[in-house]
Every structure is written in C-alpha cells, then in structure tokens.
Amino acid sequence: MDDQEIINEFLIESNENLSRLEQEIVDLEKHPDDALLLGSIFRTIHSIKGACGFLGFGNLESVTHLAENILSQLRTGEKQLTAELISLVLESTDAIKNELSSIEKTSQESGETYEDLRQRLSAASVKGTSDGSLAATVEITETVRLEAVEAETKAASAPAQAQLQSATTTAPPSEAIMSVPVQEALLTSPGEDADKITANKAGPIADSTIRVDVGHLDKVMNLVGELVLARNQILQYTTQQDDPMLNATAQRLNLITSQLQEDVMKARMQPIGVVWNKLPRVVRDLASSCGKQIRLEMDGAETELDKSIIEAIKDPLTHIIRNCCDHGIEAPAERTRRGKAATGTLTLRAYHEGGKVNIEIADDGGGIDVNRVKRKALDRGLMNPEQIAKLSDREAVNLVFLPGFSTAEQVTSISGRGVGMDVVKTNIEKIGGVVDMSSTTGHGTTIKIKIPLTLAIIPGLIIESGGEQFVIPQASLRELLRLENNPGSGQIEMVYGTPVYRRRGKLLPIVSLRDILKLPASGEDSEVLNIVILQSDEQLFGLIVDSIRDTQEIVVKPLGNQLKGLRPFAGATIMGDGSVALILDVVGLGQIANVVADSPLKTRHDADEREDAYEDQQTYLLFRSGAHARVAVPISIVARLEEFSRKSVQQSNGSLVVQYRDEILDLVCLSELLDGQPSVHEEQNDSLPVIVFSEANRHVGLIVDQILDIHSETLRISKEGRRAGISGHAVIDGEITEFLDLAAVLQLAGTAWAPHLAPSKQPVLLLDDNGFSRGLVRNYLELAGHPVLEAQDTNDALQKIARKLPKAIVLTGKLRSQLHAGLTRILAEQKGAESLPLILLCERKDEIPEYSEAASEIWLERFDRDGLIRSLLHLEKTTSVPTDRDAGSSKVAA
Amino acid sequence: MSERSQPLSACDSKLADINRYSTFYVDGHFFGIAVLRVQEVLRSPEITRVPLAPPVIEGLMNLRGQIVTAVDMRRRLNVPTGQLGQAPISIVVRTNDGVVSLLVDEIGDVLDAPADAFERLPESLTLEESEIIEGVYKLDGKLMLVLDLDRALEIAA
Structure with a gap:
C-alpha cells in the first residue's frame, strides 16, 4: 500500500464515521446521560486524530485533539454537557469535514489553522461550568461506564455488542432522573425507548461487512x-x-x-435513514439560526430504497426540510399566540406501498396561504387571472412548484431565493417519482413524495397491437376490461368525437394504441374489445389493444440516442423468445392521445416538449386596447403605425374608413371587436393610433388605444388564454401580454380583406418543427385565404399528405434542411406527391442557393410574405413555376 | 510502466489501422468505415419495428441481450429502398453512446487504403448525402466512399 492508498482508506473511513458522528452528537444533546453514545463519539474523534497524526495532517490533528479533550472531560464527568459545548463539537466536525474534502482533492490540508476554533475549544476545556442557565448534570452510572470502557477495548466485536445492548437496558433509571433543557431545538425520535437508541448506535460490525464498489x-x-x-x-x-x-x-x-x-x-x-441521518443536524442548525424550536420526528428510517434512488432524493429532501423549517414552522411566540405548542414538529415518514416508496414530510406550522400563493403567481406573471380563478385550493398550493416561485415575504439566507421547489419537483420526476403538496392554513403542510423502489427490473403487462408486442409497466396499470360486441351491454360512446366508456358510472376516455402508434390494422375486427385502463398522474384513460398476454418481470433497457425523442416509449426490453419489445410510456401516450390534460402546473421543463407553449425570438409591437392592457403583435407583419385625427375618420357602408395616401383605408376598432364596446379612452382623445397591416395592394388599419412599446425577446407563449382574436399569452417585462390573432380579428371584423384572387380550397401544408414560427406563417397564409395544414415533422407531414393532397408544402424553421432531406425522400416514394411544389423559407438571404436542381423548389426569405403569397398564386395558375421575379431576395429554380 | 507503453501502442495503431477500412455496398456504391469502429457483422438479424420513428430507423435488434438501434443505410444515403428477397447485413459499429447497427446490402473485404489515394469530396458535389461522406479513396478500378459515421448517425426522432 502506498501513501495515497492509505490516505484513501483514511478518507473513506473518516467520511463514513463523520456522517454517523453528527447524528450521534445531536442524539447526545437529547440524551446527555448516554455514556455509550458519548463513548462512541469519543472513539470516532480519537481514531481520526490518531490517523491524522500518523499521516502528518497537523492542523486537523490539533483540532481533533482539542475536541477530544472536551469529550474526555465530559466522559469523566469533569464537565457538564451544554448546548454551547455541543455546538463547539459540531463546529469541530465541520472543520474535520472541510479538511477531509481538501485532502481528498489535493492530498493536502487546506492550510486553514482554525485559530479561533482552537482557542474556543481550549478555553472551553479549561473553563469549569460554562453557563449556569444551560447547565445540566451529566452523571454516568458506574455500570454503564464500565461497560463502555470494556466495549472500547474489545473494539466492536459481536459479543461486545450484545453486552452493550444489555448495558443500555440498565440505563433507563438514570435517564429518568436527568433531563436536559436545551433551548434552541429539541430533537427526539418518536420511539424513545432505549432499545431503539441502542440499535442506532450499534456501529457497523467490522467483521461481517465488506465494502464493495458500487x-x-x-x-x-x-x-x-x-x-x-x-x-x-x-x-x-x-x-x-x-x-x-x-x-x-x-x-x-x-x-x-x-x-x-x-x-x-x-x-x-x-x-432511507442513510439520508435522514444528516437531517437532525440540519434542522438543529436551522432552528437555532431562525430562533425557532423544532422537533424532528422520523418514522420508517429502515425503509429501503435502491442506492441510485437514495442518491437522487438526497438533495430534494434536504431542500424540502429547509423550506419547512424556514417557512413552515412559525416562531415560538407566533405559535403560542395561535394556541399551539411553542415547539414545532416536523415529521418524516417513509413506508412501502404498492411497490413504491412513499415519503411524507409534514410540519405543523402555519400552512400555505392560498391567496398569497395565487397573488404571487399573478405578480410573477406565472399565470393569468382567469387561470388562477379556476384553480382549486389544492392546485393553487402546488403552484409553489412552478419555476421562479417563492412565497417567503422575506428572502432569507436559508431559502426563498426563488430557486428550489421547481428543482425539487424536476429531480423527483426524473427518477419516475411524483410529488404533491397539501396544506391547511393554520395547521401545517404535508408534502408527499412517491418514488419507485428500483429502476432496473419492473413487472410489466405484455400486450399485442398491430402484430407487435408492447410492455405496459404494471405501476400505471389499473384494470383490464373486456367488452363483448353485443348491443345492450356497456359500449363505447362518443362525446364530441372522443370515444368514452361508462365505467362504474364515470366517463373514461378511450384511445386505441393502434391509432396512436399508427400501426397497421391486423386483419378483421374481432368481436371483443380489450381495454387496458391506465393511470397517468391522477388521470385515467382506457387503451384499446388487440390482445392481452401475461405479466412478466422485464429488464428495462434504454433506447438509443436516435430514438430518445419518441414520447410514447420509455425503453425496450427483450422477451422470452429473444425478440425486442417496446415499453410504453403511459404519460407520453396519454399526452399524444390528448386524453391527459396538460395541467397548468406542469413545469417549464415539461412544457419544452409540448405543443401548448412555444418559444421564439421575435420583435413585438405592444399596445393597449380597451380591457386588454397589453396586446402584442409581431412587428414583422406590421406595415406602418399611423395616427389619424378623429374627424378624418368616416363611416362608409357601416364600417369605418379613412383617406390614406390617396386610398381608402378600412379601419377596424379592436376594442369594439374584442370587448363589444368602444373603449372609454377613445372619446377623450382626438387622435387615433392605428396599426396598418398590408398585404399585396390591400391595407387594413387597426384602431387601438395606445401604442406602448416595441420589445424583442425570446418568449414562451402559452396557448392557454386562447379565444377569439387572442392566440395566447406570455410574460413580457414581468407583465402578462396577450397575443393578437390577426387573421381571426380581421375575419371577425368582416373587412374587405377578401383576397383579390380567391385561392383554391386545396390546402397548403406547413412543415416546421417550431410551433411558433409555424403559427406566424400560418397567419400570413390564412390572411391570404389559403387553408393551412400544419405538420411538425416529416412523419406527420406524410400522414397529412396521405389524407389530403396539398397544393404545396412550405418548409420553415431551423430544422429546415434536415426536414427537407427527409421530405424529398418521402415524397419520391409517395404516389401523386412526387412533384408537389416545395417552398423553402430561409432565415437569411445567403442561405438561398444560387441554383437548385429540383424543378419544383422555390427558395424565399423567411419574411418575404408577398413573395410567398405570390408564389402560391402562381403555382395555382400555372403548374410551372415563374422564372422572373421582381423580389430580388428570392431565387427560383429554373 | 503503463506510461511508457501508451505512446507505443498509439503509434502502433497509427501504423496499422489508420487506413484500414471495413467495406460494404449500398445500392452498388462502395463504402468504407474505419475498421476500429466495427464491432461485428451479422447476417439478417431479426428486427422489431419502432412505430413513429423516423423512416431511417429500421427498428431495434437484440444483440446478445443488448438493444441496438438499426439504421437503414439505403434510406440514410437516399438511394432507392426495397429489393425484396435480399436479406440485409448488419454492421454493428461503436459510437460514443453505445453500439448502432447499420443495415447494408453486402459486406466487402477489409482493405488497407494508401493515404495518398484519399481526396475530399469535390466542392461542386452538393449532394444532400455529401455531408455524411468524409471523402473518397481512389482505388484500383473503383472508388471507396468514406462514411462519416458520427454524422451519419445524427438522426433526430
């Protein structure tokens, strides 16, 4: 063994001991008379000291030496245990930890001498009783002390363990006599019987365990x-x-x-106790720094979990505990005022249930003020007023898991920096867990975490659909249903085109796996419908499958990078016959089938992949109109901003017009359109701000109340606030801003926006992976009267084409070239689609190729709206593509 | 000891392998990939289709308990697909994230290609496929296209 190896051994052992040490020190605070505990602490410190001396870590040695002095005085009864001394010893363990991590990184001490700590330690060991008010006598009964010494000499051999246990059973009398008032925090475990404590401190038995590399x-x-x-x-x-x-x-x-x-x-x-061990210390420190009294109760520390999961929940758990201490439990005075015990209780509970581990963290604090949470969500622009009004109390409480949320009125050093709870949620979801919060104002908050026991091997139900085998994880399986196809008995019914089934009086949405996965129909329809009822989050839905096989333990294998993006699959496994079967991701399936509502509480992380929100860098014009305080419209579709005096506006044929550049400009009053009444503001002002939109030779003006600002930002636009004239909303500059759906507004107004050349009803297929830029182009196209089909990838496009042949395909967005390659290939194989015209919208001029060999391809700049519309009209008139173009920015293939 | 042997072995591989290629045919075209990237070659493996996957992905295969994605090189290289009756051959290659199987028409020999016979693709060739081809070896009687494996396997689902 060379030096490095010895040091590594020392580090592993010391780190292991340290985590136990902290727990023991905190335990000692509540059982100051427990000589065995004291003995164990003393031994740990002593062996670290010894190793340090041997390895030449001088500073560390001197700190541990001083700490050992104090402990030894405590053991001999020379000194009484006080909260102050406990803090000092804990501080020493911090120093040890610090040094160990430095040694681990650099093989050297950090260089810190801990002068201050050392002085205080030596002062404490010289001083007699440090503080009268905190004094507590620590007496050790003769028998226990003898046993402890014996235990020490015999190291930790098994017989000694047995003796230790018998020794503690004799201890209770002394325990009963002495109790220690510790002001800062009282930490007790619920089962305070001596046996349990003994079990706790029965350290690892060196002979019967070995260390194995994970x-x-x-x-x-x-x-x-x-x-x-x-x-x-x-x-x-x-x-x-x-x-x-x-x-x-x-x-x-x-x-x-x-x-x-x-x-x-x-x-x-x-x-799970491995993680919990650190918590008493965390709670103690937090309680003393906030001036609160908190008792930590832990139940089910022996509940076992897979190591990888233990690692994953460590940080989220600590964070939740910090939050509970900081925000949950009130200050003692406040608690007394509310008629509660001055000491707050934090309960940790872990238990197995249905193949999952449940962890509950409950405090008996003030609970979460639902109204405050709602107000905060509104202030932070996380939701709009309508959405908030719809929330139930329980949903509102769970808003704290949204990114950028923190309810603490005061940001403290402990928590409340606006990061945290959302990270907690993402981390737990990452390992397949679920987190939920419930709260009763005035009585406390409970956070429930449900996590799987292990991730590697799971029970699954094998089903078949379209001739392929799939696996459904048993954890999301609720029921199996078999419907005979005879009228009268329970059947599938339709609600707004969605099939549903009456299951014990409640409607259950039904989807077919074959439809979702676009699998081929397998021969004749059978007389029997097999339905698997699945649970995704809190929602149930039925999945029609061709046949149900049996359940098996399956080994989950991840999919390759090329297939990671496929939402309906969680992985794959190998079946008994050696074939590969895909494992269905129930949540992904539900979302694709639209039977699982996208809850507004989903984190942004989730939203990234979903269609109800999209992101794009855009410049927007912001304006105000009647009840709509902030409305945005992409500046790219605005032609000009004008102000007309009220007098110049005339009524013509029931609509508003104004003379504008020797033309008649149709005006639309937006507030009248959206709110049904002209805004009050309008009467007071002589000049009318108007946004002019134009397309080819046609113009229309939109009367608004006030032009506010121009803003360029990458935005997340949520489609949730969708209604007539408004396509969605987002937060700009901390304020909720609605997005104008121009096509809808102009249609509502019934303006003379009717296209000069009525385009055919044959649709244009818009292929873009980015929902927002797709929406923009869709806007132009619809304004010009072209029906639009949208597709987000080539597969999607292919299906749309198969259903209805479009007159042209427009490709936009960042993945254009990638999609393009896929598309040309697909089109070549697709009957009737080989010569479909392709219009490619490029981000920049220089991306447009000088020469393109495909005759049916037209390249345009992204914002060349007129060019796009003209090209489409040309395409309709002639099957060939025009070669002369006035717009210099576009090149057309010859 | 290990320090001394390292540069030597790196040198060895440079001499012996850098220009050694595993070759295969797709639609009559002759391709090569660095022999060190090839793990094994299998004849007509059983493949499970993945619904909704891009068409380039033929499916998943079971390679002794490991699940491997199979890429249809005909589709990847934009050549006509099909030719029924001919069982594809799977070349299992190593990538940074596990192994991937390339389905090709026919497997060729392992060749040592002289470095001076190598040439990048002519600039004027602006084929869609050119971005996954590193260059060409002008061999006796035929051209060997060198596949840029990592780019060829950049397929987004």
Whole structure:
C-alpha cells in the first residue's frame, strides 16, 4: 500500500464515521446521560486524530485533539454537557469535514489553522461550568461506564455488542432522573425507548461487512438482468417440451434466478435513514439560526430504497426540510399566540406501498396561504387571472412548484431565493417519482413524495397491437376490461368525437394504441374489445389493444440516442423468445392521445416538449386596447403605425374608413371587436393610433388605444388564454401580454380583406418543427385565404399528405434542411406527391442557393410574405413555376 | 510502466489501422468505415419495428441481450429502398453512446487504403448525402466512399 492508498482508506473511513458522528452528537444533546453514545463519539474523534497524526495532517490533528479533550472531560464527568459545548463539537466536525474534502482533492490540508476554533475549544476545556442557565448534570452510572470502557477495548466485536445492548437496558433509571433543557431545538425520535437508541448506535460490525464498489454491484445487477432474460427464454421453451427432467430443472432455475435477482437488488438497497441521518443536524442548525424550536420526528428510517434512488432524493429532501423549517414552522411566540405548542414538529415518514416508496414530510406550522400563493403567481406573471380563478385550493398550493416561485415575504439566507421547489419537483420526476403538496392554513403542510423502489427490473403487462408486442409497466396499470360486441351491454360512446366508456358510472376516455402508434390494422375486427385502463398522474384513460398476454418481470433497457425523442416509449426490453419489445410510456401516450390534460402546473421543463407553449425570438409591437392592457403583435407583419385625427375618420357602408395616401383605408376598432364596446379612452382623445397591416395592394388599419412599446425577446407563449382574436399569452417585462390573432380579428371584423384572387380550397401544408414560427406563417397564409395544414415533422407531414393532397408544402424553421432531406425522400416514394411544389423559407438571404436542381423548389426569405403569397398564386395558375421575379431576395429554380 | 507503453501502442495503431477500412455496398456504391469502429457483422438479424420513428430507423435488434438501434443505410444515403428477397447485413459499429447497427446490402473485404489515394469530396458535389461522406479513396478500378459515421448517425426522432 502506498501513501495515497492509505490516505484513501483514511478518507473513506473518516467520511463514513463523520456522517454517523453528527447524528450521534445531536442524539447526545437529547440524551446527555448516554455514556455509550458519548463513548462512541469519543472513539470516532480519537481514531481520526490518531490517523491524522500518523499521516502528518497537523492542523486537523490539533483540532481533533482539542475536541477530544472536551469529550474526555465530559466522559469523566469533569464537565457538564451544554448546548454551547455541543455546538463547539459540531463546529469541530465541520472543520474535520472541510479538511477531509481538501485532502481528498489535493492530498493536502487546506492550510486553514482554525485559530479561533482552537482557542474556543481550549478555553472551553479549561473553563469549569460554562453557563449556569444551560447547565445540566451529566452523571454516568458506574455500570454503564464500565461497560463502555470494556466495549472500547474489545473494539466492536459481536459479543461486545450484545453486552452493550444489555448495558443500555440498565440505563433507563438514570435517564429518568436527568433531563436536559436545551433551548434552541429539541430533537427526539418518536420511539424513545432505549432499545431503539441502542440499535442506532450499534456501529457497523467490522467483521461481517465488506465494502464493495458500487460500479461492481451495477455490473452484477446487469448480469442478473441478462440471467432473468435467459431464464425467461428457457421457461418459454420448456413449456413446449415434455421432458420432465428438463421441466424440473427449468423450474429450479426459475426459482434460483428470482431469488438471486431479489438478493442482488437487496444488496443495492440502503435504508432511507442513510439520508435522514444528516437531517437532525440540519434542522438543529436551522432552528437555532431562525430562533425557532423544532422537533424532528422520523418514522420508517429502515425503509429501503435502491442506492441510485437514495442518491437522487438526497438533495430534494434536504431542500424540502429547509423550506419547512424556514417557512413552515412559525416562531415560538407566533405559535403560542395561535394556541399551539411553542415547539414545532416536523415529521418524516417513509413506508412501502404498492411497490413504491412513499415519503411524507409534514410540519405543523402555519400552512400555505392560498391567496398569497395565487397573488404571487399573478405578480410573477406565472399565470393569468382567469387561470388562477379556476384553480382549486389544492392546485393553487402546488403552484409553489412552478419555476421562479417563492412565497417567503422575506428572502432569507436559508431559502426563498426563488430557486428550489421547481428543482425539487424536476429531480423527483426524473427518477419516475411524483410529488404533491397539501396544506391547511393554520395547521401545517404535508408534502408527499412517491418514488419507485428500483429502476432496473419492473413487472410489466405484455400486450399485442398491430402484430407487435408492447410492455405496459404494471405501476400505471389499473384494470383490464373486456367488452363483448353485443348491443345492450356497456359500449363505447362518443362525446364530441372522443370515444368514452361508462365505467362504474364515470366517463373514461378511450384511445386505441393502434391509432396512436399508427400501426397497421391486423386483419378483421374481432368481436371483443380489450381495454387496458391506465393511470397517468391522477388521470385515467382506457387503451384499446388487440390482445392481452401475461405479466412478466422485464429488464428495462434504454433506447438509443436516435430514438430518445419518441414520447410514447420509455425503453425496450427483450422477451422470452429473444425478440425486442417496446415499453410504453403511459404519460407520453396519454399526452399524444390528448386524453391527459396538460395541467397548468406542469413545469417549464415539461412544457419544452409540448405543443401548448412555444418559444421564439421575435420583435413585438405592444399596445393597449380597451380591457386588454397589453396586446402584442409581431412587428414583422406590421406595415406602418399611423395616427389619424378623429374627424378624418368616416363611416362608409357601416364600417369605418379613412383617406390614406390617396386610398381608402378600412379601419377596424379592436376594442369594439374584442370587448363589444368602444373603449372609454377613445372619446377623450382626438387622435387615433392605428396599426396598418398590408398585404399585396390591400391595407387594413387597426384602431387601438395606445401604442406602448416595441420589445424583442425570446418568449414562451402559452396557448392557454386562447379565444377569439387572442392566440395566447406570455410574460413580457414581468407583465402578462396577450397575443393578437390577426387573421381571426380581421375575419371577425368582416373587412374587405377578401383576397383579390380567391385561392383554391386545396390546402397548403406547413412543415416546421417550431410551433411558433409555424403559427406566424400560418397567419400570413390564412390572411391570404389559403387553408393551412400544419405538420411538425416529416412523419406527420406524410400522414397529412396521405389524407389530403396539398397544393404545396412550405418548409420553415431551423430544422429546415434536415426536414427537407427527409421530405424529398418521402415524397419520391409517395404516389401523386412526387412533384408537389416545395417552398423553402430561409432565415437569411445567403442561405438561398444560387441554383437548385429540383424543378419544383422555390427558395424565399423567411419574411418575404408577398413573395410567398405570390408564389402560391402562381403555382395555382400555372403548374410551372415563374422564372422572373421582381423580389430580388428570392431565387427560383429554373 | 503503463506510461511508457501508451505512446507505443498509439503509434502502433497509427501504423496499422489508420487506413484500414471495413467495406460494404449500398445500392452498388462502395463504402468504407474505419475498421476500429466495427464491432461485428451479422447476417439478417431479426428486427422489431419502432412505430413513429423516423423512416431511417429500421427498428431495434437484440444483440446478445443488448438493444441496438438499426439504421437503414439505403434510406440514410437516399438511394432507392426495397429489393425484396435480399436479406440485409448488419454492421454493428461503436459510437460514443453505445453500439448502432447499420443495415447494408453486402459486406466487402477489409482493405488497407494508401493515404495518398484519399481526396475530399469535390466542392461542386452538393449532394444532400455529401455531408455524411468524409471523402473518397481512389482505388484500383473503383472508388471507396468514406462514411462519416458520427454524422451519419445524427438522426433526430
């Protein structure tokens, strides 16, 4: 062993001891008379000190030495245990931790000498009783002390353990006599019996455990996964054989494999207490720094979880605890005023339920003020007033999981910087968990986290659809339903075109897996409908499948990078016959089928992939109109801004017109259109701000109340506020801004915007992966009277084309070239679509190729609206493409 | 010890492998990929289709318990697809994120190509496929197109 190896050993051991040490020190605070605990702390510090001396870490040695002095004085009864001393010892462990991490990184001490801490430590060990008011006598009964010494000499051998346990059972009398008032925080575990405490401090028994590299365990786990697959294969094969010997052996193999799988999984399991151990210290420190009294109760620390999951919940859990201490539990005075005990209680509970682990974090604090949360969401522009009005209290409470949310009126150093709860939620969702919060004002808040036990091997239901096998994770499975196709019995009915089924009096939306995945129909329709009822989040839906096979333990394998973007699949697995089957992602399926409502509480992270919100860098014109305080319209479609005096506006044929550049300009009053009444503001002002839109030779003016600003920003536009004339909303400069749907407004107004040359009803297919830029172009096209079909990828486009042949395909957006390649290939194969004209909108002029070999391709600049409209009209008039173009910005293939 | 042997082995591979190619045919075109990237070659593997995946993705195959994405090189290279009756050959290649299978028409020999026979694709060739082709080796009697594997496998679902 060279030096580095010794140091590594030292680090591993010390780090392990340290995490136990903190827990023990905090425990000691509530059981100051527990000599065994004190002994264990002393030993840990002592062995760190010893190793430091040996390895030449001088500063660390001197700090641990001083801490050891104090502990030794406590042991001999020379000194009494006080909160101050506990804090000092904890501070020393912080110093040790600090140094250890420095040694880990640089193999050297940090150079910090801890002069101040050392002085205080030595002062404390010299001083007699430090503070009378905090004084608590620590007496150690003779028997216990003897046992402790004995335990120390015998290291941690098993017989000594047994003796230790018997020793503590004799301790209770002394415990009963002495209680220590600790002002800052009282930390107790619910089961305060001596046995439990003994179990806690029974350190690892060196002889019966070995340290194994996690990577190695992972490897074993993978191999077991393979074995499970091989076992499945053999079992499938043996069912077709008559050999009794083979059958018996296969059964044995089956049993052994299952057991092996279980045991290897167990080897990776750790009690959740591993994470919880650190919490008493966190709570104690927080409580003292906020001047609160908090008792932490922990129940179910022995609940076991897969190591990878333990790692993943560590940070979210700590964050929630910090939040509870900081925001949840009130100051003692406040609590007394409300008639509660001055000491707040924070309860942690963990338990297994239905193959999942539930973790509950509950405080008995003030609860969440629903109105404040709503107000905050509004202030921060996270939601608009209408959405907020619709929220139930429970939904409103869960708003705290939105990004950019923090309810603390005062931002403290502990929490409330606006980061956190959303990260907590994303992290938990990442490992397939769910987090939910409920709160009763005045009585406290409960946060429930549900996480899977393990991620590697899951039970799944095998189903078949369109001739392919799929796996549905058992966790999202609720019921299986079989409908015989005879009238009278329960049948599928339609509500607004959506099939539903009356399931115990409640309507259940139904979708067909074959439809969602575009699978081929498998022969004749059978007389029986097989429906799998699935749960996604809180919502249920029915999935029609061709047939239902059986359930199996499956090994989840990730999909390759090329397929990661496919939402309906969570992964793949290998079946008994060696074939590959896809694992369905129930949430993804539901979203694709539109049977799972997109809850407004989804995080932004989720929204990235969904269609109800989109993002784009755009310059917007902001204006005000009647009840709509902020409305935006993309500046790219605005021709001019004008102001007309009220007098110059005339009525003609029931509509407003104005003379404008030797022409008659149609005017539309926006507030009249959207609100049904002209705004009050209008009467007071002589000049009317007008936004002029033009297309080819036609113009229309939109009367608004006030032009506010021009703003360029990358925005997330949510389609949720959609209604006539408004296409969605977003937050600009901290204010909620609505987005004008110009096409709809002009249609509402019934202006003379009718196109000069009525385009045919054959649609234009718009292919763009970005929803927003698609929406923009759609706007132009519809303004010009072209029906528009939208597609977001080539597959989508192909389906749309198959359904209805468009007159042309317009390609836009960043992925244009990629989509283009795919599209040309697809079109070449598609009958009737080989010569469909393609119009490509480029971001910049220089992207337009000098020469394009495909005759049916037209390249234009992105904002060349007139060019686009003209090209389409030309396409309709002649099948050939015009070669002379007046717009210099566009090149047309010869 | 390990420090000393490293540069040597790197040198070895430079001499022996840098110009060594595994070759294959797609629609009559002759392609090469660096031999070190090839893990194995399989004949007509069983493939599970992935609904909604891009057409370039033929499906998933089971490679001794590992799930491998199979890419149809005919579609990737924009050549006519089909030719029924001919079972494709799978070349399993290593990439930064696991192995991927390329489905090709026919497998060729492993060749040592002289470096001076290499040429980048002419600028004037502005084929869509040219971005996944690194260059050309002018060999006796035929041209070998060198596939840029990483770019060829940049397929977004």
